[in-house]
Structure formats: structure tokens, C-alpha cells
Amino acid sequence: MxxxxxxxxxxxxxxxxxxxxxxxxxxxxxxxxxxxxxxxxxxxxxxxxxxxxxxxxxxxxxxxxxxxxxxxxxxxxxxxxxxxxxxxxxxxxxxxxxxxxxxxxxxxxxxxxxxxxxYPRIDLSKTGTKVLLNSLILKDIISQTKFAASDKENKPILTGINFKATNHQLECTATDSYRLAKKIVSLDEDVTFNITIPQKSLDEISKIIESDEMIEMYVSDRKVLYVFNNNIIQTRLIDGSFPDTNRLIPDSFNYELDLDTHYLLNAIDRVSLLTNEQNNIIKLDMDPDKIVLSSYMQEIGSVEEILDNAFYKGEPLSISFSSKYANDAIRAFNEPKIKILFTGEMKPFIIKDYEKDDVIQLVLPVRTF
The missing domain is CATH 3.10.150.10 (DNA Polymerase III, subunit A, domain 2)
Known part of the structure; x- marks a missing residue:
């Protein structure tokens, strides 16, 4: 050589x-x-x-x-x-x-x-179900879901992102049982598959994507192959059945909070200052006249912030949740305004873009006494 x-x-x-x-x-x-x-x-x-x-x-x-x-x-x-x-x-x-x-x-x-x-022989042949996907859309799928995947190996299937294709639509979902992130994209091809790809592998693929181009994706029973711009990336699939998460997502809501994305992120950041990694719970108290975000830790102190740039519809409601999970979910949106939809005090709540439904973030509340 x-x-x-x-x-x-x-x-x-x-x-x-x-x-x-x-x-x-x-x-x-x-x-x-x-x-x-x-x-x-x-x-x-x-x-x-x-x-x-x-x-x-x-x-x-x-x-x-x-x-x-x-x-x-x-x-x-x-x-x-x-x-x-x-x-x-x-x-x-x-x-x-x-x-x-x-x-x-x-x-x-x-x-x-x-x-x-x-060096072991690795089969990188283009076999299986072929799908064309825009590289920037794939990058969005990964960035808007990966953080919700589990980092614990006791449930291997939850350490991946589930790609489910049917009826010209691709649903990509990640969950660690406490939160859920879903991205929905349209497909030109009418293909059907249900696979779970390791989150770590997808993260590496995302880092390699450099430009706006079409990616050829070949889905087989045990592996998936990505071909683009002189690169071939092959990753194994995770064995097992990904849980049916659609039943976890409510389809009707009694309460809605509309507000600016960055405004809420900054408020959560300030209210989280007096929490720690082990206990990062914050509380949202809402009624049509006043919306308050707060946190309290006996050994540290308390903080309260009035969200006067938010609009709330519904009866008075109080809900507590992880500031980290909420922060991760909200950062997944690239749009200026979001809506948060609630069904009750101890029920999962949904975060969506104000105008589109292609990204859904679900967070479980936390019981506080």
C-alpha cells in the first residue's frame, strides 16, 4: 500500500x-x-x-x-x-x-x-426495505427524541429509538418510562416496518451528517444501513418489542397553557437554581388570573416566579414535575411558541408546538407532599 x-x-x-x-x-x-x-x-x-x-x-x-x-x-x-x-x-x-x-x-x-x-468481514450490502429520508429531517428526528431514551441497560429496548413506518408515515419514539418524545414525518414510500435502533448509534450518525441531502435507508430484520455522500453506516437493531406508547398519549385535554418557548426555558432555569440533580422538582400553579412557577427545598430555600407572559385556559390546576425533563422536552422545539396540555393533577402532560403536531413531548408529573 x-x-x-x-x-x-x-x-x-x-x-x-x-x-x-x-x-x-x-x-x-x-x-x-x-x-x-x-x-x-x-x-x-x-x-x-x-x-x-x-x-x-x-x-x-x-x-x-x-x-x-x-x-x-x-x-x-x-x-x-x-x-x-x-x-x-x-x-x-x-x-x-x-x-x-x-x-x-x-x-x-x-x-x-x-x-x-x-479484519472481520462485514456485510454492507444494500438489502431490505428501502426508504429515502432527508438528512436534515433525520438529524431532527434524532435531536428531538434521543434525550428521552433510557440510559439503563436493565430494559435494553428502551435504550433505543423506535422507528415505525406505516401508511406513508414514520413515527419515531423514545421513552424511559418517565417521559416520552415522538417525532412524526411523512414518507414518499408506502412501507411497513417496526424497528428499534440504539440511541448511541443514531447519535453518531447525526454527528456525521454535514449537508442537506437524501439518505438511502435499508431496513432488514437485524440491521439498518444508511448510505449518503460516500458514507455507509450500518447499525444493529435492538431485539424485542417496543412498548405501544400511543395509549399513553391523551387525546383530550381540560387545560392549556400557551407561552413563548425561550421565556419558559429561562423561567425554568431560574426556578431550578435552588434545586439539585437528585431533587430537581418544580411546581406550576395555574389559574386564569395568575400562573406561578416555583421550587422549594427545605435545606436550601425557595423561589417563585410569576409567568405574566403566559395564557392559561381551564380551571385552577397545580402540577409538579422534573425541571430537567421539562427543560429537555421544551428544547426539542425549534419554534418560538409552544402549548402545554394537561388532563389532571397526576396525569401525564403533553408539550407541542403551538401550530404543528409533528413533535409530541410527554412528561409524567411527580407527587409532592
């Missing part, structure tokens, strides 16, 4: 593929990045068996190929070398077996690699 490449071009590709690599992998070869230099391109692959990221660099003025071949290089060291080497162009070639020389204008590194044949 022997090639010359622009440093920033290689750095960008390595930054993507290393996102799939785990330094704690039980298979030592998977702590590396596979370099596969072909006649017309360089293909970089990183994987931890849960997620695989492959990036392709085409042969052009940025990539000069002298001799094809391949090697697996430790992801941490090769990324650091390429990041810190002081040169616009880098030469990389294997010297003896898997020993690889990386050189710039004044620097030379010899890095021990692994034979490319030792």
Missing part, C-alpha cells in the same frame, strides 16, 4: 470512521481502522460490531495512489498523528508486512499495523 493524500481530507474521513471504534473491543483488530486502498479510491472502515462506519475517498487531485493494498491501523494513534502532523500533504505506505510509515514535510512515524485479512 502506497499513497499520498491531503491531510484535511484524510482527517475528515478518519474523524467519521473512528466514531464507530471502541477502544474496549474484545477483538483487538476492531480497535483499528481498516485502510483498503483500491485502484480508484481509499476506503476506511471502523466498527465495534454494533455500528460500522465506512467512508470512501475517491482518487483525484487530493489522493494519489501509487500501489494498492491494505492495513489495519490503531484508530487512536493514526487519528492523533494525522491531526497533529505539520504538513498539508501526507504520504502513507507499508514498509514491511503491516509496519506502516506516515510522513509529512518534517515528520516521520512508523506505526505497527495488523494484516487486513485479520
Amino acid at each position: 502506497d499513497f499520498k493524500i491531503k491531510r484535511l481530507k484524510l482527517l475528515n474521513a478518519l474523524s467519521k470512521t473512528t466514531k464507530a471504534v471502541s477502544i474496549r473491543s474484545p477483538l483487538p483488530v476492531l480497535t483499528g481502522i481498516k485502510f483498503d486502498l483500491q485502484e480508484n479510491c481509499l476506503i476506511l472502515t471502523g466498527s465495534d460490531s454494533d455500528i460500522t462506519i465506512q467512508t470512501r475517498i475517491e482518487k483525484d487531485e487530493n489522493l494519489i495512489i501509487n500501489q494498492t493494498g491494505g492495513v489495519v491501523l490503531n484508530s487512536r494513534y493514526i487519528l492523533d498523528i494525522v491531526r497533529k502532523i505539520d504538513s498539508d500533504e501526507i504520504s502513507i505506505h507499508t514498509i514491511d508486512g503491516a509496519l506502516t510509515r506516515i510522513s509529512g514535510s518534517n515528520s516521520k512515524f512508523d506505526l505497527n499495523g495488523t494484516d487486513i485479512l485479520d
Whole structure:
């Protein structure tokens, strides 16, 4: 293997593929990045068996190929070398077996690699149900739902985001049993599937999306493949049935609070100042004449804020909830105004955009004495 490449071009590709690599992998070869230099391109692959990221660099003025071949290089060291080497162009070639020389204008590194044949074969074929999805819509889906997924492994299915397609519609849902986030988007294709993708894998995919483009999504029984802009990302699916969350979402409401998104976020921030991570409960007291947000901790003190820029419809109502959960839910909206819909004091409440219904956030209240 022997090639010359622009440093920033290689750095960008390595930054993507290393996102799939785990330094704690039980298979030592998977702590590396596979370099596969072909006649017309360089293909970089990183994987931890849960997620695989492959990036392709085409042969052009940025990539000069002298001799094809391949090697697996430790992801941490090769990324650091390429990041810190002081040169616009880098030469990389294997010297003896898997020993690889990386050189710039004044620097030379010899890095021990692994034979490319030792890298496990990963099937990245485009099989399964095909769906076209705009990259920015996928990014929105992930950002508007991921925070509601569970971080506890005792219920693995809840650590993912559920993608359910039917009747030209895709419902994406995450829940940890205490809150729920749902995003609904329209599909051109009339396809049917119900899969749950690990939240961590989707988070890495979101970081790789750089521009507004169409993504090809291939859904199979055990994996899903994303293809876009010289990148192929494959992630395993979580086994099991995702709970039917539609029955948790009320369809009629007796109370409604309308207000500005940033105004409420700032108020929650101030009222949360006298709470802590273990006990971040705040209280909302509402009637048509006065709306008050407050918190009280016996060992710290209390705070009260009147929301005079809010509009409330309904009988008097008091409800307590986690300021963190409410804050996460409200931040998911990119619109200036939201509405909060209630059915009762100890019933889940819904947060929606003031005009659209494509994003639904549900938060469970907390009993306070």
C-alpha cells in the first residue's frame, strides 16, 4: 500500500470512521481502522460490531495512489498523528508486512499495523426495505427524541429509538418510562416496518451528517444501513418489542397553557437554581388570573416566579414535575411558541408546538407532599 493524500481530507474521513471504534473491543483488530486502498479510491472502515462506519475517498487531485493494498491501523494513534502532523500533504505506505510509515514535510512515524485479512468481514450490502429520508429531517428526528431514551441497560429496548413506518408515515419514539418524545414525518414510500435502533448509534450518525441531502435507508430484520455522500453506516437493531406508547398519549385535554418557548426555558432555569440533580422538582400553579412557577427545598430555600407572559385556559390546576425533563422536552422545539396540555393533577402532560403536531413531548408529573 502506497499513497499520498491531503491531510484535511484524510482527517475528515478518519474523524467519521473512528466514531464507530471502541477502544474496549474484545477483538483487538476492531480497535483499528481498516485502510483498503483500491485502484480508484481509499476506503476506511471502523466498527465495534454494533455500528460500522465506512467512508470512501475517491482518487483525484487530493489522493494519489501509487500501489494498492491494505492495513489495519490503531484508530487512536493514526487519528492523533494525522491531526497533529505539520504538513498539508501526507504520504502513507507499508514498509514491511503491516509496519506502516506516515510522513509529512518534517515528520516521520512508523506505526505497527495488523494484516487486513485479520479484519472481520462485514456485510454492507444494500438489502431490505428501502426508504429515502432527508438528512436534515433525520438529524431532527434524532435531536428531538434521543434525550428521552433510557440510559439503563436493565430494559435494553428502551435504550433505543423506535422507528415505525406505516401508511406513508414514520413515527419515531423514545421513552424511559418517565417521559416520552415522538417525532412524526411523512414518507414518499408506502412501507411497513417496526424497528428499534440504539440511541448511541443514531447519535453518531447525526454527528456525521454535514449537508442537506437524501439518505438511502435499508431496513432488514437485524440491521439498518444508511448510505449518503460516500458514507455507509450500518447499525444493529435492538431485539424485542417496543412498548405501544400511543395509549399513553391523551387525546383530550381540560387545560392549556400557551407561552413563548425561550421565556419558559429561562423561567425554568431560574426556578431550578435552588434545586439539585437528585431533587430537581418544580411546581406550576395555574389559574386564569395568575400562573406561578416555583421550587422549594427545605435545606436550601425557595423561589417563585410569576409567568405574566403566559395564557392559561381551564380551571385552577397545580402540577409538579422534573425541571430537567421539562427543560429537555421544551428544547426539542425549534419554534418560538409552544402549548402545554394537561388532563389532571397526576396525569401525564403533553408539550407541542403551538401550530404543528409533528413533535409530541410527554412528561409524567411527580407527587409532592
